[in-house]
Amino acid sequence: MESIKSFTDNNLSFYRTTHYFEQYGEFYTVDQFHEYCNWAKANNTKVYILGNGSNTLFTRKRVKSLVLKNKLHKKITALPGNRLEVSSSTLIIDVLKYCYENSLESFYYLASVPATIGGALAMNAGRGREHQLTIYDFVETINFFDFESNCIKTFAREDIVKGYRETIFTGIQSRLILSATFKFTNLTLKKNPIVERCKWSKTNQDYSAPNCGSVFKKADFDILNKLKGFSFGGAAFSSKTGNWILNTSNSSIPIVILIHFVKILHFMKREIAALEIITVD
Numbered sequence: 477m478e479s480i481k482s483f484t485d486n487n488l489s490f491y492r493t494t495h496y497f498e499q500y501g502e503f504y505t506v507d508q509f510h511e512y513c514n515w516a517k518a519n520n521t522k523v524y525i526l527g528n529g530s531n532t533l534f535t536r537k538r539v540k541s542l543v544l545k546n547k548l549h550k551k552i553t554a555l556p557g558n559r560l561e562v563s564s565s566t567l568i569i570d571v572l573k574y575c576y577e578n579s580l581e582s583f584y585y586l587a588s589v590p591a592t593i594g595g596a597l598a599m600n601a602g603r604g605r606e607h608q609l610t611i612y613d614f615v616e617t618i619n620f621f622d623f624e625s626n627c628i629k630t631f632a633r634e635d636i637v638k639g640y641r642e643t644i645f646t647g648i649q650s651r652l653i654l655s656a657t658f659k660f661t662n663l664t665l666k667k668n669p670i671v672e673r674c675k676w677s678k679t680n681q682d683y684s685a686p687n688c689g690s691v692f693k694k695a696d697f698d699i700l701n702k703l704k705g706f707s708f709g710g711a712a713f714s715s716k717t718g719n720w721i722l723n724t725s726n727s728s729i730p731i732v733i734l735i736h737f738v739k740i741l742h743f744m745k746r747e748i749a750a751l752e753i754i755t756v757d
C-alpha cells in the first residue's frame with residue numbers, strides 16, 4: 477500500500493524512545509482502517525491501533541507491526557439530556573473542558589492524562605483500583621468497527637468492561653472504537669476541577685522525564701515500593717511515584733529490563749505482576 481510509510485521517530489510513545497517503524501499508516505475513515513487491516517492480513521502482519529501513545533511501549537528498535545494512527549475526525553456532539561457523542565480521536569481534556577463549561581459532572585480525575593477517548597475506553601482508564609472510578613461510569617454505548625465480522629457494532633457498557641483496566645478492546649487490534657455516547661449529570665462546580673486535578677498531579681506524580689504513567693495494573697506494592705529510585709540504563713523507577721518508570725534513553729531496552737526484573741521478583745515470591753502498559757513489537 478502506497479500510504480504505508482517507514483521512518484525513524486521518537487514521538488509515537490510517551491516514553492519517547494526512538495524506533496524505526498517499518499510500517500506506519502494513518503486512517504481518517506473506517507474504510508481506510510479496513511483497507512489497512514486487509515493488507516495486514518494478506519501480508520501476515522500484526523496491526524497496532526495507536527491513539528495518543530500514552531500507554532504504549534514499543535519494545536524493539538525496528539517495529540515490525542503495522543502501526544495505525546487514529547486520525548478520525550475529532551468531534552463532540554451534544555445530544556438531548558446532558559448526553560454527548562464523542563469520536564474516539566478526541567482528547568480527554570477536550571471533553572472535560574466541555575463538561576466544565578457546561579457545569580457537568582465528569583471524569584475530571586483524568587484531566588492530566590494525555591489520552592484519546594478511544595485509548596481511554598480501550599484501557600478502561602480511571603483512578604487507582606481502590607477508588608473504583610472509571611470513564612465507564614459515564615458511558616452509555618460504544619460504536620466500533622469489528623474487522624472479523626466486517627461491520628459496525630454498538631455495545632452497551634456492561635458488554636464491554638471486563639475488569640480493572642481491561643475491556644473487550646484491550647490488546648485486541650481488530651476492533652476499532654469509533655465513538656461513544658456519554659451521559660453526565662448537572663453539577664455546581666465551585667473550583668475548576670481540571671485545574672485542581674492538574675495541581676494534584678504535579679504534586680503527586682513524577683513528570684521529571686518521559687513516562688506512560690502506571691506500569692503494572694496488578695503487582696505486589698511491597699516489591700514496587702522497594703524499587704523506588706532503582707535505575708538501569710536510562711530508565712528508572714521514580715523515587716516520587718510508585719509503579720512509575722521514567723525514561724531518558726533513546727532505547728526501550730532499559731524499560732523492558734526493569735519490567736522483566738519486576739516480573740522475576742514476583743515469580744520468586746510466587747506473586748503475579750500484570751502489565752498495564754501495552755507492548756508492541
Ligand SMILES: Cc1cc2nc3c(=O)[nH]c(=O)nc-3n(C[C@H](O)[C@H](O)[C@H](O)COP(=O)(O)OP(=O)(O)OC[C@H]3O[C@@H](n4cnc5c(N)ncnc54)[C@H](O)[C@@H]3O)c2cc1C
Pocket residue numbers: 490524525526527528529530531532546564585586588589590591592593594595596597598599600601602603645646647648649651652653654687688689690754
Ligand atoms: C502522565 C500520565 C498519566 C496517566 N494517568 C493515568 C490515569 O490516571 N489513569 C489511567 O487509567 N491511565 C493513565 N495513564 C495511561 C494512559 O494515558 C491511558 O491508558 C490512556 O487510556 C491511553 O490512551 P491513548 O490514547 O494514549 O492510548 P494508546 O497508548 O495509544 O493505546 C493504548 C491501547 O488502546 C488501544 N486503542 C487506542 N485507541 C483505540 C481505538 N480507537 N480503538 C480501539 N483500541 C484503541 C491501543 O491499541 C492500545 O491497546 C497515564 C499516562 C500518562 C502518560
